[in-house]
Amino acid sequence: MSNEVRVQLERLCLExxxxxxxxxxxxxxxxxxxxxxxxxxxxRRLGEEERRRLARYFSVPEATLGGPEEEEDFVGMVRVPALPVRASAGPGAFADNERQRAFFAFEERWLKKLTSASSEELNLIVVEGDSMAPTLADGDDILVDRSDAKARLRDGIYVLRAEEALLVKRLALHPITRRVTVQSDNPAYSDWPDCDPKEIDVIGRVIWSARRVT
Known part of the structure; x- marks a missing residue:
């Protein structure tokens, strides 16, 4: 157990x-x-106070660092993994490391109002850049439903993969041709009109966002 804690702590430090x-x-x-x-x-083991401070600093459960399991604190809650990657609302963010860094806990009944997807099909990632402003700003956390992707493609905001980069863009489908326009909400950025939906690698639909108040 202690060795696993050391591995986890070193990983958190590197990330x-x-x-x-x-x-x-x-x-x-x-x-x-x-x-x-x-x-x-x-x-051999982290002290209780040291463990608590480290867990709070890295936003991980104390169990990750050798503490007791705290499942009782999450009754009625759904844990959604947060990934150490950024979806670019700008020039493109590389996503070469999609390991889980932490999780967010959502109240189950509230989450069910947004989606019927399981927690395994949900992820939180961070927006980078300003091409989706004012709808999404740099640093916003977004909840991505990977079960709601290309098979159900419709107008909305999605996370896309372009080569090794993740992008967050608005997709608009032509009602007749079903061709797709990839749009930026910020008018300073150009749209990509008349795209073949088969050529767009859709990761999932953005169903919620959170913004830091400044």
């Missing part, structure tokens, strides 16, 4: 670009604390 010394100081320990725990297994 967030955190250095061991700075993280050690953040939790009130000497600069070598995290490195010794990961590399040498000393201490």
């Amino acid at each position: 967030r670009g955190e250095d061991f010394a700075g993280l050690s100081r953040m939790i009130g320990r000497n600069p070598a604390y995290i490195q010794q725990f990961i590399r040498r297994g000393v201490p």
